[in-house]
Amino acid sequence: MRSALRWALPLAALPPLALLGFGLTRDVKNLPSALVGEPAPDFRLEDMTVPADSISLAEHRGRVVVLNYFASWCLPCIVEHPELVRLRADYDPDDVTLLGVLYQDAPEKGRAFMRRHGGEWPAVVDYGSRTAIRYGVYGVPETFLITPEGTVAYKLVGPLDRRAAPVFRAKIDSLLAVRAAGAGDVERLESADGSTR
Amino acid sequence: MTGRPGGPAARTPAGRPARATDSRPPGRGPARGRLLSLATLLALAAPPAAARGTPPPGAVPLQDSVPATRTPAPGTAADARDAELDALAAQIAARLRCLVCRGQSVAESSSQLAREMQAEIRDRLGRGETPEQIVDFFVESYGEWILLRPPPHGVNLIVYLLPAGAFLLGLAGVGWWLRSRRAAGPHVASPTRHEDARDDGLDPEDRAWLEAAVRERR
Numbered sequence: 001m002r003s004a005l006r007w008a009l010p011l012a013a014l015p016p017l018a019l020l021g022f023g024l025t026r027d028v029k030n031l032p033s034a035l036v037g038e039p040a041p042d043f044r045l046e047d048m049t050v051p052a053d054s055i056s057l058a059e060h061r062g063r064v065v066v067l068n069y070f071a072s073w074c075l076p077c078i079v080e081h082p083e084l085v086r087l088r089a090d091y092d093p094d095d096v097t098l099l100g101v102l103y104q105d106a107p108e109k110g111r112a113f114m115r116r117h118g119g120e121w122p123a124v125v126d127y128g129s130r131t132a133i134r135y136g137v138y139g140v141p142e143t144f145l146i147t148p149e150g151t152v153a154y155k156l157v158g159p160l161d162r163r164a165a166p167v168f169r170a171k172i173d174s175l176l177a178v179r180a181a182g183a184g185d186v187e188r189l190e191s192a193d194g195s196t197r
Numbered sequence: 198m199t200g201r202p203g204g205p206a207a208r209t210p211a212g213r214p215a216r217a218t219d220s221r222p223p224g225r226g227p228a229r230g231r232l233l234s235l236a237t238l239l240a241l242a243a244p245p246a247a248a249r250g251t252p253p254p255g256a257v258p259l260q261d262s263v264p265a266t267r268t269p270a271p272g273t274a275a276d277a278r279d280a281e282l283d284a285l286a287a288q289i290a291a292r293l294r295c296l297v298c299r300g301q302s303v304a305e306s307s308s309q310l311a312r313e314m315q316a317e318i319r320d321r322l323g324r325g326e327t328p329e330q331i332v333d334f335f336v337e338s339y340g341e342w343i344l345l346r347p348p349p350h351g352v353n354l355i356v357y358l359l360p361a362g363a364f365l366l367g368l369a370g371v372g373w374w375l376r377s378r379r380a381a382g383p384h385v386a387s388p389t390r391h392e393d394a395r396d397d398g399l400d401p402e403d404r405a406w407l408e409a410a411v412r413e414r415r
Contacts, residue, residue: 008370016363034340104309129313136338138296139310 033155034136040065040146041134045124048102048110055124057150060097064175065146068098068160069132070123071105072113074140080159085119087160087169095176101126103140145171148179286319289328293335294343302345 035041040057047053057065068084070077088098100123102110107125114123126132135144138157145154145168154171156164290304295311303311303318314335321331335343347353399407 034337038337104313128316129310130317133310133314133317133335134338136340 033152035144035152036155038152040067040144040150040152041131042150043124043131043134045101045126045131046107048100048107048123048125049114051107051125055099055122057099057146060099061150062148063095063097064148064172064179065097065099065144066172067101067135067144067146069101069103069126069135069137069140069142069144070110070113071103071140072109073105074103076159076161077113077141078117080141080161081117081119083160083162083165084121087165088119088121091172095179096172099123101131103132103137104129143168145175147175282319282322285328286315286322289318289322289331290315292332292345294345296339296343 042057044054044056047055057067066087084098087096098121100110100114100121102123102125105125110123110125114120129137135142136155141159143156143160144152145156147153153175154168156168158164160168287304290311291302293303293314295301295303295306295308297308297310298306301311303314306312318331321334322328326334332344341347341353347356349357
């Protein structure tokens with residue numbers, strides 16, 4: 001009985017330690033977005049390049065929307081920028097909209113960022129991060145993939161770099177395939193997504 | 198006793214405010230410098246520079262720096278209503294997790310995102326939303342993770358039940374150990390020399406001889 005206790009005590013400490021280890025090694029940023037599968041919150045925001053104009057999400061219905069939160073002060077945004085340029089070049093603007101959302105930054109700095117790193121796609125300015133908060137954004141870069149029907153299909157936290165791009169493109173392709181097939185609920189997207197991998 | 202005077206002296210309350218002001222983010226004056234420093238902090242995903250203590254309940258120190266649309270008119274009913282909503286906003290912010298910090302609430306953090314969330318809360322209160330509606334809005338965007346106190350349902354119940362369960366289990370363990378100790382009596386707890394001798398494998402005749410010899414010797 002005594003020897004049983006001698007073993008039982010250290011053994012009893014193992015589950016809490018394992019739980020602690022599990023908790024400490026998890027990155028909180030990898031939490032699944034609460035928005036995936038939900039309707040993408042609509043917005044109408046100031047055009048970054050033409051401040052007198054505004055751009056809304058709703059006007060891009062019928063296209064796959066890549067919504068990219070970025071800022072000029074954000075280093076990973078510079079890292080992912082070439083991939084966004086390639087993405088813009090590879091897809092027809094009638095199929096895929098690439099829309100930047102400037103986060104916690106001034107429009108003139110956002111414009112300078114685009115001039116410096118190249119690429120041409122519209123961007124909006126999110127004053128007070130109101131749209132970012134509605135999208136559950138933690139920081140930049142974060143990129144949302146929105147179906148032609150306006151449902152959030154995927155959220156990428158961190159740069160859309162070489163490592164993340166293949167998965168992201170596969171998801172765009174499957175959304176386009178679903179759109180071509182003429183229907184597009186998220187369930188069908190999931191099955192199409194499974195077959196492309 | 199020799200090390201004592203140094204200890205409390207280092208922790209005098211007088212030392213605290215000085216340290217707290219030192220650790221404030223630089224660039225208090227120009228908004229641009231502050232934005233830059235916050236931006237750097239965010240980019241490095243570093244813990245917030247605001248190491249100052251918890252604000253007193255009801256106080257909304259960070260609200261002042263939020264670009265607010267309202268213009269308080271002192272001494273009016275609207276002013277009182279504003280103060281009330283500010284206090285309510287601080288209460289709601291205290292329930293929400295600062296997303297770019299570690300272990301701080303939105304009310305405590307001076308990060309830009311936290312301040313923008315405070316502004317959002319205050320704005321929604323002004324539009325007549327209830328605290329529950331506002332909390333639900335943040336949960337919809339960020340998931341339950343944003344709540345500092347997870348609602349007691351589903352998997353979250355582990356957090357509430359595990360400590361009590363572990364305590365009861367420990368209590369039962371100690372009780373069982375004490376009982377088994379008492380039931381076993383001195384046999385297990387403290388074997389005597391006499392009892393050890395019983396197990397030495399002597400037959401009764403030899404034992405009788407040995408005991409007689411021991412008695413004789415005494």
